[in-house]
Amino acid sequence: MDTCAITPYLVGRLQQSAIDAWMHDQGWRLYDGHYEISSRGGSSRVTRPGPDGQGGGDWSSDLLGSLFGLVDRDDEFQTAFGQIRQDIETLVAPWLDLPDPSSVSPIVEECRQVTRRLSGAASAQGGIAAGAGELGGYIKLIEQNSAAMSGELIASFKAKFLVQLGQVVGGFHAISVVRGADVAAQEGLWTAARSSVDRILVQGREAFDAVAAGGSITWEQVVDVVGWAAKGLKIFATGGLATAFEVGGLGVEVVKATAPATTTTDKATPGSFDEAMTQLRTAFSTLNTQIRDEERQLDDNLQTNLRNVRNDPTSYDLTQPPIHDGDGILLIQRALVEEIYRVHMPAVADELDRIGNLALQSRTSWAVTRDASIGIGATGPSSSVSEMNLLLYELVKELAWEVRNGARNLELAIADLDRQDAKVAEELAKIVERIEKGSSYTPWG
Numbered sequence: 001m002d003t004c005a006i007t008p009y010l011v012g013r014l015q016q017s018a019i020d021a022w023m024h025d026q027g028w029r030l031y032d033g034h035y036e037i038s039s040r041g042g043s044s045r046v047t048r049p050g051p052d053g054q055g056g057g058d059w060s061s062d063l064l065g066s067l068f069g070l071v072d073r074d075d076e077f078q079t080a081f082g083q084i085r086q087d088i089e090t091l092v093a094p095w096l097d098l099p100d101p102s103s104v105s106p107i108v109e110e111c112r113q114v115t116r117r118l119s120g121a122a123s124a125q126g127g128i129a130a131g132a133g134e135l136g137g138y139i140k141l142i143e144q145n146s147a148a149m150s151g152e153l154i155a156s157f158k159a160k161f162l163v164q165l166g167q168v169v170g171g172f173h174a175i176s177v178v179r180g181a182d183v184a185a186q187e188g189l190w191t192a193a194r195s196s197v198d199r200i201l202v203q204g205r206e207a208f209d210a211v212a213a214g215g216s217i218t219w220e221q222v223v224d225v226v227g228w229a230a231k232g233l234k235i236f237a238t239g240g241l242a243t244a245f246e247v248g249g250l251g252v253e254v255v256k257a258t259a260p261a262t263t264t265t266d267k268a269t270p271g272s273f274d275e276a277m278t279q280l281r282t283a284f285s286t287l288n289t290q291i292r293d294e295e296r297q298l299d300d301n302l303q304t305n306l307r308n309v310r311n312d313p314t315s316y317d318l319t320q321p322p323i324h325d326g327d328g329i330l331l332i333q334r335a336l337v338e339e340i341y342r343v344h345m346p347a348v349a350d351e352l353d354r355i356g357n358l359a360l361q362s363r364t365s366w367a368v369t370r371d372a373s374i375g376i377g378a379t380g381p382s383s384s385v386s387e388m389n390l391l392l393y394e395l396v397k398e399l400a401w402e403v404r405n406g407a408r409n410l411e412l413a414i415a416d417l418d419r420q421d422a423k424v425a426e427e428l429a430k431i432v433e434r435i436e437k438g439s440s441y442t443p444w445g
Contacts, residue, residue: 015053017208094371111180118173148336170246185232211271229297251308299381345407352400394443401439
């Protein structure tokens with residue numbers, strides 16, 4: 001799709017039609033590609049601008065004064081035409097380079113990939129987190145193998161890396177759904193906005209043409225950007241993507257439904273250039289107001305969810321303590337236990353690292369940049385999207401860090417059980433201290 005929402009041709013045709021309407025109001029009629037006016041003393045002609053809106057304004061007459069060069073009205077008409085062109089250009093200038101929905105689409109797909117890879121980890125099978133995605137599958141394998149060990153400290157480990165891990169990832173999934181729905185809403189919003197601009201220009205030209213023909217103006221107003229903030233989830237949920245929240249009571253939510261778009265038709269009014277210009281300005285102003293309202297809804301929704309997540313860290317973080325020693329651990333099948341800390345937990349951590357990196361890439365500012373007078377600003381709600389990206393990145397990366405260190409913690413606890421070695425005990429103490437100190441990520445500020 002062309003990044004230019006309004007082509008020079010459409011602007012030129014609008015300028016030509018506006019000048020036609022203005023000349024009609026001055027008593028001139030359009031005839032055979034020029035403007036003409038007649039009186040008892042003779043007739044006068046003014047050249048018409050071309051389809052690009054340029055040129056025109058050259059006056060000629062068979063009146064006596066003009067024959068001897070005593071009267072010259074070129075400057076008068078060329079100045080008037082130039083002012084009309086300038087008024088039209090000033091009105092449409094902010095709308096010349098609107099965001100291109102096809103630039104937003106890849107960002108929506110990146111958000112879908114994050115959501116897809118986070119989905120399923122919180123679904124319950126036998127009370128234990130499992131799921132259809134890679135993370136859910138890895139967690140299920142950890143659950144199965146964990147039956148090969150028991151003991152009081154292992155119960156704490158199971159609570160942390162089986163029940164809690166799946167629930168935390170489910171919380172991340174919910175955050176990613178909210179983020180994806182808001183980004184997808186922007187794709188739909190700008191598709192509708194560009195279509196509205198096209199219709200405004202067409203109706204504007206038709207209104208000016210009606211004036212030039214001596215007719216009345218009928219202006220149909222269709223504001224179809226209303227409600228797009230609430231349609232984001234539907235756009236986002238394509239290809240069987242799971243967008244239902246997998247964990248309840250998180251305090252995050254997508255934008256609720258808004259009023260549907262309405263279509264109104266103004267009664268026909270006596271046509272004039274000034275009336276048509278007023279209708280044109282009003283149409284663009286109405287469109288801008290609707291875009292601003294939709295973007296404000298999206299921005300407010302993101303900010304509300306950011307606050308709610310930050311006020312509820314226990315739903316998005318592992319809280320069980322690390323294993324301090326090997327006492328009380330009973331191994332039943334060592335090979336299965338080794339698979340947990342050597343294979344499955346590192347696999348979970350690696351996948352979380354990849355998801356975190358992908359989450360941080362989904363910036364929207366470059367794709368939705370427009371004139372700062374449109375919507376809520378030059379980049380719309382992009383700063384809130386970036387803030388959500390960073391929060392999701394830090395949460396996921398911190399969880400990857402916890403899983404990776406948890407695997408090492410389990411490995412050293414098993415080694416401590418086997419050897420009761422001072423060096424192993426020292427390493428175990430260090431990993432416990434590292435876990436208790438926490439990672440370098442700061443999702444909670």
